[in-house]
Amino acid sequence: MSVKTKVMEIIAEQAVLDVKDVTPEKTLQELGIDSLGLVESIFAIEEAFDIQVPFNANDPHAGEFDVSSVASVVQAVENLVAAQSQ
Amino acid sequence: MKRVVITGQGSINALGNTVPETLEAMREGRCGIGPLDIRDVDRLSIQIGGQVRGYDPEARFNRQQIALYDRFTQFTLLAAEEAITQSGLTFAGELAATSGVVLGTAGGGVNTWDDNYRTVYEDGKNRVHPFVVPKLMNNAAASHVSMRYNLKGPSFTVATACSSSNHAMGQAFQLIRCGAAKAMVTGGSESMLCFGGIKAWEGLRVMSRDACRPFSANRNGMVQGEGAALFVFEEYEHARARGADILAEVIGFAMTSDASDIVMPSKQGAARAIQGAVTDARIPLDAVGYINAHGTGTAANDKTECAAVADVFGAHADRLMISSTKSMHGHVIGGTGAIELLACIMAVRDGVIAPTIGYEEPDPECALDVVPNTARDAHVEVCLSNAFAFGGLNAVLALKRI
Numbered sequence: 001m002s003v004k005t006k007v008m009e010i011i012a013e014q015a016v017l018d019v020k021d022v023t024p025e026k027t028l029q030e031l032g033i034d035s036l037g038l039v040e041s042i043f044a045i046e047e048a049f050d051i052q053v054p055f056n057a058n059d060p061h062a063g064e065f066d067v068s069s070v071a072s073v074v075q076a077v078e079n080l081v082a083a084q085s086q
Numbered sequence: 087m088k089r090v091v092i093t094g095q096g097s098i099n100a101l102g103n104t105v106p107e108t109l110e111a112m113r114e115g116r117c118g119i120g121p122l123d124i125r126d127v128d129r130l131s132i133q134i135g136g137q138v139r140g141y142d143p144e145a146r147f148n149r150q151q152i153a154l155y156d157r158f159t160q161f162t163l164l165a166a167e168e169a170i171t172q173s174g175l176t177f178a179g180e181l182a183a184t185s186g187v188v189l190g191t192a193g194g195g196v197n198t199w200d201d202n203y204r205t206v207y208e209d210g211k212n213r214v215h216p217f218v219v220p221k222l223m224n225n226a227a228a229s230h231v232s233m234r235y236n237l238k239g240p241s242f243t244v245a246t247a248c249s250s251s252n253h254a255m256g257q258a259f260q261l262i263r264c265g266a267a268k269a270m271v272t273g274g275s276e277s278m279l280c281f282g283g284i285k286a287w288e289g290l291r292v293m294s295r296d297a298c299r300p301f302s303a304n305r306n307g308m309v310q311g312e313g314a315a316l317f318v319f320e321e322y323e324h325a326r327a328r329g330a331d332i333l334a335e336v337i338g339f340a341m342t343s344d345a346s347d348i349v350m351p352s353k354q355g356a357a358r359a360i361q362g363a364v365t366d367a368r369i370p371l372d373a374v375g376y377i378n379a380h381g382t383g384t385a386a387n388d389k390t391e392c393a394a395v396a397d398v399f400g401a402h403a404d405r406l407m408i409s410s411t412k413s414m415h416g417h418v419i420g421g422t423g424a425i426e427l428l429a430c431i432m433a434v435r436d437g438v439i440a441p442t443i444g445y446e447e448p449d450p451e452c453a454l455d456v457v458p459n460t461a462r463d464a465h466v467e468v469c470l471s472n473a474f475a476f477g478g479l480n481a482v483l484a485l486k487r488i
Contacts (some may be wrong), residue, residue: 009319019247035349035350035386036348036349036350037144039290039291042291052131055291056291056292056294056306056307057290057304057307057384057385058292058293058294058305058306058384058385058386059385060308062306
């Protein structure tokens with residue numbers, strides 16, 4: 001399973017949506033994921049890929065982990081997974 | 087209704103092992119937050135805290151006592167000794183029967199849980215010390231205070247996360263005010279700076295890795311502290327008749343529930359608690375000169391709290407001072423309101439306002455006088471102490487100069 005598919009599955013589960021409704025351009029907010037849901041999604045991503053996601057809920061948009069859209073989260077996870085395997 | 091005054095105070099926390107040491111650090115704007123010295127700290131992503139330093143339990147308690155006293159109980163007993171000694175009260179006869187102890191703690195004996203889970207899960211042992219339960223229970227500290235000082239009246243422990251101490255002190259206040267108690271030992275204690283305690287908090291992603299900077303635009307989260315503060319609340323006429331040194335008067339208390347979210351604060355819930363304390367104290371809003379803020383240093387709390395203060399006080403919000411001493415001692419969770427009451431008493435009694443240290447950049451969403459970085463001399467008649475807990479449970483106390 002690709003990183004993208006897995007991340008979309010995690011987001012879909014958190015948003016209680018069908019995975020086909022999770023499209024790359026959507027923001028997590030549009031999908032109904034609040035701040036607590038975001039923290040839980042990131043935990044699920046860390047567990048799924050065995051990575052450490054740099055994320056501080058006090059400033060979700062700071063740092064290199066971009067949570068502005070589904071696509072940006074997928075990209076950020078791909079970067080972390082790539083960095084991990086180096 | 088009886089009047090309620092404070093006749094003793096005691097504390098141990100990251101700023102000092104006594105109240106005078108703590109107040110000196112607050113006046114100097116000293117930071118008690120630093121690298122954590124705990125087991126497995128290298129496996130934590132958050133490695134700072136407001137830890138009580140240079141503390142040797144064996145210098146203060148004997149072996150049998152340590153077997154029964156979790157660190158939060160030890161802190162409680164040390165603070166109780168200082169407070170009750172200062173009050174000059176001895177509890178015997180009728181006074182003992184009508185005096186009790188109400189304390190706040192969120193986690194109780196967290197170190198005891200942590201140590202013993204290690205024993206059974208990590209070390210694989212099938213036996214733990216026989217006193218684990220009486221050592222870890224949330225009411226252990228209150229019970230040991232009652233036993234040591236012969237307090238036989240209303241006694242219990244309150245657990246409302248970060249508001250625990252304020253709720254506890256509010257209960258003590260109301261018990262004396264309505265005539266159900268003559269004197270109450272009250273306050274709170276917390277000690278969760280251990281691997282499991284910090285690890286749990288890390289999960290929420292609200293902790294700062296470098297500093298607690300309440301109200302500052304570049305704040306990036308809370309920093310945990312540990313310690314205890316205890317007070318002797320006493321019925322005014324009783325205190326006056328025996329010529330006690332009165333530190334301050336407790337004049338109001340209010341509690342509200344947001345009934346909305348398990349972690350996000352609500353402006354309305356906070357504002358109702360602040361307004362409620364002022365109403366309960368029967369004072370005009372503009373009598374309030376200082377507010378000891380909940381001021382955790384998280385993005386959400388600080389802007390919500392400032393908005394609540396602005397809503398309640400209107401134009402007067404720009405004239406009062408509001409500071410967060412968590413910047414110095416850290417967030418002592420269930421004990422924090424008690425440690426912060428020390429700053430409130432200092433404000434009305436000594437005319438010294440403890441600063442918000444670590445303040446670097448103004449935040450338009452926290453545009454109040456936050457007494458940045460340096461303590462200030464000011465005459466304050468009335469001050470408030472805010473506490474807004476996870477779970478939306480809010481408790482605000484009002485103190486008056488006497």
